[in-house]
Every structure is written in structure tokens, then in C-alpha cells.
Amino acid sequence: MNRIVDTQEWQSALEAFRIKEKEHTRLRDALNAERRRLPITEVSKNYRFTGPEGQVSLLDLFEGRRQLIVYHFMFAESPCTGCSMMVDNMGHIAHIHARDTSLVLVSLAPYAKLAAFKERMGWEFPWYSSAGSDFNRDFDATRENGEMFGVSVFIRDKDTIYRSYHTTLRGAEYLGSNFSYLDLTPMGRQELWEDSPECVHQTPPYQWWHKHDEY
Numbered sequence: 744m745n746r747i748v749d750t751q752e753w754q755s756a757l758e759a760f761r762i763k764e765k766e767h768t769r770l771r772d773a774l775n776a777e778r779r780r781l782p783i784t785e786v787s788k789n790y791r792f793t794g795p796e797g798q799v800s801l802l803d804l805f806e807g808r809r810q811l812i813v814y815h816f817m818f819a820e821s822p823c824t825g826c827s828m829m830v831d832n833m834g835h836i837a838h839i840h841a842r843d844t845s846l847v848l849v850s851l852a853p854y855a856k857l858a859a860f861k862e863r864m865g866w867e868f869p870w871y872s873s874a875g876s877d878f879n880r881d882f883d884a885t886r887e888n889g890e891m892f893g894v895s896v897f898i899r900d901k902d903t904i905y906r907s908y909h910t911t912l913r914g915a916e917y918l919g920s921n922f923s924y925l926d927l928t929p930m931g932r933q934e935l936w937e938d939s940p941e942c943v944h945q946t947p948p949y950q951w952w953h954k955h956d957e958y
Contacts, residue, residue: 775926776938783898783905783929790878792871793854801878801897801904804871810844810928811897815884815911816870818850822860826892830866832919837955839921842933846924849873851890883909894918898929 748756790801805811816830817823830848839846847869850857854872861870879885882895893911897904907929918924925932931939934948 779931783907786904790876794871806845808843808845812846813895814848815893816848816850817890817892818852819889834921835955841958
């Protein structure tokens with residue numbers, strides 16, 4: 744058990760620790776700002792996916808929005824328990840959409856399997872099969888014995904798509920809220936306090952937040 748102290752000593756220890764927490768927050772903000780300025784690389788291959796409406800392209804996954812986050816869900820043979828927990832902890836997708844960003848799941852399994860498991864789990868996130876394409880291999884989601892989980896981030900300029908970021912392993916571990924996913928994108932949360940490229944249109948925090956059925 745931890746050391747037991749009186750309230751005054753506890754408060755003093757907490758305040759000392761908060762100094763370190765604030766420094767961690769500032770370092771994370773600086774890292775996020777650097778991520779928003781990373782170079783991007785064009786995606787020129789025509790990838791095809793299978794979804795509820797049949798065959799679609801990578802551009803279709805944006806659903807008209809500027810940015811796209813892909814969660815590479817491990818489901819070559821059976822659904823990954825860890826990936827399932829990750830999706831359980833994702834925030835409501837309406838808040839992501841409000842920042843001109845789409846978030847989808849992509850797996851190698853046939854679409855029918857994905858649709859059945861999605862219904863079982865009660866998830867609302869769009870889920871697409873990449874079976875028959877090079878998408879998983881090209882975007883670091885394939886390993887020798889199957890799939891690899893991870894997150895890929897894309898941004899588009901009209902119909903031209905660019906890849907801006909990718910992470911996996913413990914880089915994906917801390918994700919699970921709308922804010923942490925938006926922090927991975929070139930446009931970020933798009934709030935006035937952020938250190939962002941000049942081209943990013945920013946709005947005050949709090950003001951753009953709405954209940955997910957009021958956007």
C-alpha cells in the first residue's frame with residue numbers, strides 16, 4: 744500500500760506532481776504541433792474496398808470530408824480482442840465528422856464477416872474489407888502471419904490523396920477519444936489555442952462541441 748499521510752502533506756505532494764503533469768501536457772502539445780507539420784506523400788495507387796454499398800475507392804472512404812483516419816483492425820481469420828477493445832473506446836463519430844474528418848475501420852476479412860461482427864458489437868463506425876487489394880501491405884498493416892493493427896492518416900486536396908501519418912504498437916495504445924484521434928491529423932482539433940499551420944481554419948474550443956445528434 745502507498746504511504747499514508749495527512750491531508751496537508753497529500754495536497755503538497757499532489758501539487759508537486761501536477762507541475763510534472765503540466766510539463767508533460769506542454770511536451771505533448773509541442774509534439775502534436777510538430778506532427779501537424781510533417782511532410783505528406785501522395786497516394787497514387789487505386790485501392791478498392793468492399794463495404795455495405797459494394798466496391799468503393801479510397802477517396803470514397805473520405806465521404807466528402809478533408810481528412811481520413813483508418814484504423815487497421817486485425818481480422819484476417821477472427822476478430823482481434825485488443826482491436827475490439829480499441830473500437831469500444833472510440834468516441835462518437837459525429838464529433839470527428841464535425842472537424843471535417845472521417846474515421847473508418849479496414850480489415851482483410853470478407854465484408855460479410857465484418858458486417859456480422861459489427862452488428863454483434865453494436866458499432867456505428869464504417870467498416871470496409873481490403874481483401875484482394877494491396878492496401879494492408881502498402882500501409883504497414885500486414886505481417887508474416889497475418890494482419891497488424893495500427894492507424895493511418897490521410898488528407899486530400901480535391902481528388903488527390905496524401906498520406907500524412909501512421910502509428911502502431913504503443914503509438915496506437917493511448918488512442919480512444921475523439922481528441923486523441925484528431926491530434927494525429929494535419930488539421931488537428933482546429934481550435935484557436937493550437938500551434939497549427941496557417942492554412943488551418945481554427946475556431947474557439949467549447950463552441951464547436953455539440954451533442955452528437957445536434958450537429
